[in-house]
Amino acid sequence: MSATTPERAGVTIEAMEGSQPVRLVPNYWPFVVPALVVVGAVIVFPWAFTLWMSVNSWTLGQSRSFAGMENYLRLAGDPRFWESLWHTLTYTFLSVVAPMFFGTLAALIFDARFPLRGLLRAVFVMPMMATPVAVALVWTMMFHPQLGVLNYLLSTVGIPAQEWIFNANTVIPSLVAVETWQWTPLVMLIVLGGLASVPREPFESAEIDGANAWQQFRYLTLPMIAPFLMIAVIIRSIDALKSFDIIYAMTQGGPGTASETINIYLYNTAFSYYDIGYGSAMAVVFFAVIVALSFILLMLRQRSQWIDQEGK
């Protein structure tokens, strides 16, 4: 690619063909290396250790022994694990769909001009900045079946009192409501970024052709912001899969194990039962689930971009 000048360390001379002048391209790697070392150390060491521990049988305070695939086989036959996987997928699906809907709607509104827009947008963003544990505590009080404000609000419109997070059937939707309340703003911001990059001209000609607001949204806006929607779906999926603070602070996986996601089960296994080997195997499988899902979504994203380009 280039010839290096030994006189000045870290600087290469890149001679381009044709009439282009000689350009100096400094060596930028020294800037990057410290961060890669830190991130590597905090990723590579734990992962090597986790993989090794996952093929060992070891509970803290007892002796460790090599166990081969035993932990993974135990995982495959552990109904509590499968149940937690199912909870995780339900929770994730709902925690992607609901914020996507409300976030896109909010972005479309905040993209338009109206009085107090800046102030209202600032307030709208506040939930995602609030400390999740603090948020969870206040929601727990609001969900209280007897004294909670939510059941009072329901009673004013004639809906019977609910048990929210204290009932196995409603605990996951209730937690999803909190997750949605907190993370809809992130979807809104991403989609708002997408709307800002949408050109005006096609809308003007569509207007002249007599397209109504829904048609303009369906056939112009939606395809143009599709890549941004995909990014929002990917980020939201990863965050929802990893969700811990809200679930742990509000229910700790309960009642019973009705809201125990993989992350909570993993926490209990490793830090309540100190079963390091089994917990490590679970961490490996959990990470594989996240990677697989991200990969599927990234493939979808490539496709949506491809469609987007075909459409041009």
Added chain:
Amino acid sequence: MSSRLLNRMGLLFAALVLVSPAILFFLWMISLSLKFEIDNGAYPPILIPEHFAWSNYAKVFDENNFLLYFWNSVLVTGTATLLALLIGVPAGYGIARLKAERSAVVIMIARMTPGLSYLIPLFLLFQWIGILGTLWPQIIIHLVVTVPIVVWVMIGYFETTPMELEEAANIDGASAWQVFRLVALPIAKPGIVVAFILSIIFSWNNFVFGVVLASRETRTLPVAVYNMLSYEQVSWGPLAAAALVVTLPVLVLTLFAQRQIVAGLTAGAVKGG
């Protein structure tokens, strides 16, 4: 003209409906924190009580060592953020100039990995080295949160700053480090501010690392608040007051730096895909 006005009023109304869950939640949070037990247990619920229970806030600081935990949070978040800026700003610069997608992916994987999977090995490592009773384990592990944020925001920022000045400085014989320090860095100040704010917010809010690594003396605020719930008989007023104390710093920061945060998150998140 009147139809346009109507249109704007309709949008305002729709926006108010969308914002109302946030407004109602925070109002209710403040209300809970300022009511005596009697008012918090009243049915139908009372929004604005006759007597404000300011003593709830005094209780939080008197009975729960909150000043110590506040200081712990400041130390952990502050140190982790400063370290992240120290290594993350140059890294963002390098990656932007190199167009090194692969390095960026490595940083992204840090975001995808569940926090708990770092925690098992690092917990054992810290125990083995014998630093588990100090704040260092939390500072080190918070880098997992702060470094990717800083690097990500800075990549986005440096990609938009003009190259001409840097090229001119190169030709004049400045070293890569001099170009970075004297040319690129001064222009990048707004980007650094965004990275700083976001890093502080997400490190401050972190709960899972503290819940595993903190001992009685080294708790951060989110953990301290959670512990109030589990160890005391639950009395709502002080609990809500504590929750508000924990989250107030980041909410104030959000309001003051709203514009920068929105810009940073939009750019960062979009790049994050």
